[in-house]
Amino acid sequence: MANIVIGTAGHIDHGKTTLIKALTGIETDTTKEEKKRGMSINLGFAYLDLPNNKRVGIVDVPGHEKFIKNMVAGLPGINLVLLVIDAAEGIMPQTKEHIDILTLLGIRDFLIVLTKVDTVDPELKELVIEDIRDQLADTPLADAELIETDAVTGTGIKELLTKIQARSEEVQERSESGLARLNVDRVFSVKGFGTVVTGTLLDGSINIGDDLYLYPSEKKTRVRNIQVHETDVKNAQSGQRTALNLANIATDDIKRGDVLSVSEKLEDTWMLDVKVTCLPEVVGGIGLWDRVRLLIGTREVMARTVPLGIDWIGPGEEGFLQLRLEEQVAVKERDRFILRSYSPMQTIAGGEVLDAAPHKHRRFKVEILESLKAKEEGSLDELITDFLINKKQPFTNEKALLEYLGVAKEELQPILVEMEAEGRVIKTKAGYLAQASYQKLADRATEILSVYHKQYRLRFGMPLEEFRSRMRGILAEKEISALIALMKETLVKEANDKLALVDFNVSFNKYQQIAKEKIEQTLAKNGYTPAKKEELFELDKNAEEVLEALNGDSVVFLTHEYVLLGKIFDQAVNLIREYITENNQMTLGDFRDLTKSSRKSSMLILEYMDKQEITKRVENYRVLGKMS
Missing domain, CATH: 3.40.50.300 (P-loop containing nucleotide triphosphate hydrolases)
Incomplete structure (x- = not known):
């Protein structure tokens, strides 16, 4: 039995x-x-x-x-x-x-x-x-x-x-063929006996006196005693829960997840070729360079996924992967495993090892059905392009490229320079970006801004923070900044923390033009005295939407409540710069006297300038800020 x-x-x-x-x-x-x-x-x-x-x-x-x-x-x-x-x-x-x-x-x-x-x-x-x-x-x-x-x-x-x-x-009898192998799940010490490990014997058999090799350390040990179900035995057979008393090795030398084998040539590997089944409820499936947790034997190691022959493995689908590991493992073909997402930790897939020590494959130059052997060699620039386009995160730093390709920096750099010169790759502060990926991101950003312009025809553009929030599901903050910088060359313009398509301009009809003139004339008469928005709204039924459109153009919003004519604000800036340059500093009273305005009006203007870093408050006076 x-x-x-x-x-x-x-x-x-x-x-x-x-x-x-x-x-x-x-x-x-x-x-x-x-x-x-x-x-x-x-x-x-x-x-x-x-x-x-x-x-x-x-x-x-x-x-x-x-x-x-x-x-x-x-x-x-x-x-x-x-x-x-x-x-x-x-x-x-x-x-x-x-x-x-x-x-x-x-x-x-x-x-x-x-x-x-x-x-x-x-x-x-x-x-x-x-x-x-x-x-x-x-x-x-x-x-x-x-x-x-x-x-x-x-x-x-x-x-x-x-x-x-x-x-x-x-249950059929297990074959005793193969070299004995045991995944260590517990390690402890027994007084008078020394180091003891437990696990299930997966292959072959182990006898008292056998030499075993520990992986990944490759230390040699010897079997002093064997127990199966708390009974001393002379040998353990494949499929049995086994406790081994080991000689010539300390408990500190062994840890859960290590592998014991009679073979002294069990190969540690950084890569595995596997067949996986993705669970149906996994959102997004398994893509290129996803970081996952590999649970195999009694080990848990981090790994990156590289789909072979396909772009990605969808929910409920099967496919081939090469797993690029962050720690070496010692496993064999046909070993089963589980993949869990990095964060949050959820089971996403599982499968079987097909090649326990593969070479690095060219993803789309591999004959999957013939033992995953390379059909033909792909060039380095093709691998770079494939990686940049197919990984989920569009921007990639040089370290990630080196890890994926397994080449030296000296070999990678000239290829990247050449691809950049040819316009196939874009180098940014956030990393490298394939031209095709940039085009997709730019199309998405253009669509977001276009919809906004249609909804708010009298606004210069979308608030920058709102645009960033719309892109955060796709990109990190640093990457959004890099994308905006690239798009500002030809596609977008930025002013007063607002973003707009480069060919978009606010256009007033004749009724809105009348409201615009009323607002600007009123603010001009006010001079250095800011006006409340509600007072301006009473000038014309179109004043509210027109005033919003003038924000950042001919009108400056000092606060959410008070506004000033843009030309008056510019005059105030020039006055302050000249005064501080000559006198080294300026008080609130100095500015009030220069502009012949009230203390409250002067405070509103100066506090806004502080925020814009035109001035900097030091105790009860001001000096020039970074933007002056």
């Missing part, structure tokens, strides 16, 4: 740990923190003696979202999963994510275990079961058997044991 490992999965507090204790008598929540919280944090391990005297391993994986990576670590080597669902709550969001992860990891053998059934009304229980079947209808669990249990009263526990035994007899 095959070696069997059973996993439990499900939402927090749905009773996984209690169920395992009822089946085995073993408490898998072992740490003080786990007992305090009432939930599994790390992987819990137990074993179960079936009625036919077969002993099977059980892995209790954490149910809380924060411990998803611990859950994934427990799944390699699992043959059967008990999906645990509380009879009072039914399927929860984390239950769904667990199902996604299990399915993506290739697990297809499930038993649905409904827990706490004696604590709910029979009618409610039936409704929950009906809802479970509805929600699982389009998943591999659609036809899974459902067993009703209550770990406290003992309801259904014997039936569950019988079902587990029947399933265990159907």
